[in-house]
Amino acid sequence: VAERVKASMPSPFDGLTAIGVDGTSYRKGHTYLxxxxDHERHRVIRARDGYGRDVFGLFFKALTPEQRASIKVVTGDGARWIDPCVAERCPNAERVLDGFxxxxxxxxxxDKVRKRLWNQARRDGDEKTMERMRGVKYAVLKNPGDLTGRQSEAFENIRSADPRGQLYRAWQLKELLRTLLKHPIGQATTELNRWVFRASHSRIPEIVELAKKIRRRRPDILRTIRLGYSNARLEASDNRIKATIRMAYGLHHVTNLIALVMLRCGGPDIRLPQPAI
Structure with a gap:
């Protein structure tokens, strides 16, 4: 059915301008699709068994030179294999990191900072600090406006839980990074430079290491802010694909799963047979 519907539709690769790539697991053992x-038309245009540079390269091989040339934006996570694949197969496209x-x-x-401080307090037998840090795990990871009453109370204990304020300062840097992604490009550029300086001089080992990564990916981050693209559409499709995977439980071949994904998420115009009048 999927092949018949596909044959009746125009090529989904025509007129592509912005695409997103991601992987979703469909079976235990790190087995991915x-x-x-297609960001503009809000639909899945390709699903294939596997993950990584070689699999993504097969997508570009299926395109004509004109179809590759029309792609201007490629979104995705920070996986290292995406950048060289885009640079080789689609040099005119701009690489965009997803804000999420x-x-x-x-x-x-x-979270690594929190775990280190908790383990340090446990090794030192510091029951007072451990008591204050209870409930902090989810409080520091959530946005301030999403905290429950108990989490808000736990959050207020963050400053006193660590004498050097490492956890609280790390949380502040998290909030600064989250909010600067929503600012205009000029303001965001200045704030990102300040963020990298503060993080690299924070004397918090986990944050100093992250600052190196942010500094290395700074051009990609600023491009993300400037172009305004995200993987939100892809994440929405991923949720629908996971629902499809649950529906396909028991199918013996991944090709059947891919066909079902394309029927549900590929935007086909499926017309049910009508009775003759």
């Missing part, structure tokens, strides 16, 4: 989304993944780098570093 590589998914490519940029913030996730910071939240991962923040």
């Amino acid at each position: 590589a998914v490519v989304v 993944h940029i913030v996730s780098w910071m939240t991962d570093a923040l």
Whole structure:
């Protein structure tokens, strides 16, 4: 059915200007589908078993030179294999990092700070600090406006939980990074430079290491802010794909799953047969 519908539709690769790439697991053991989304038409245009540079390269090989030349923006996470693949196959396109993944780098570093401080307090037998840090795990990772009452109370204990204020300062840097992504490019450029300076001089090992990564990816981050693209459409498609995977439980071949994904997320015009009048 999917092949018949595909044959009746115009090529989904014509007129591409902005695409997003991501991987979604469909089976235990790190088994992934590589998914490519058309941002402008809000639909999945490619799904293939596997993940990585070689699989993404197969997508570009399926395009004509004219179709590759029309692509101006490629969004995705910070995976290292995306950049060289785009540079080789689609040199006219601008590489855009997804804002969600940029913030996730910071939240991962923040959680490492929390774990280190908790383990240090446990090794030292500091029951007072451990008591104050209870409930902080989710409070520091959530946005301030999304905190529950108990999390807000735990958040107020952050400053006193660590004498050197490492956790609180790391949380401040997380909030600064999250908010600067929403500012105009001129303001964001200045704020990002300040953020990198503050983070690299914070004397918090996890944040200093992250500052090196942010400094290295600064051009990509500023391009993300300037162009305003994100992987929000791809993340929405990913949720629908996961629902499709649950529907396809029991299918023996991944090709059947891919066909079902394209039928549900590829935007086909499926017309049910009508009774003869």
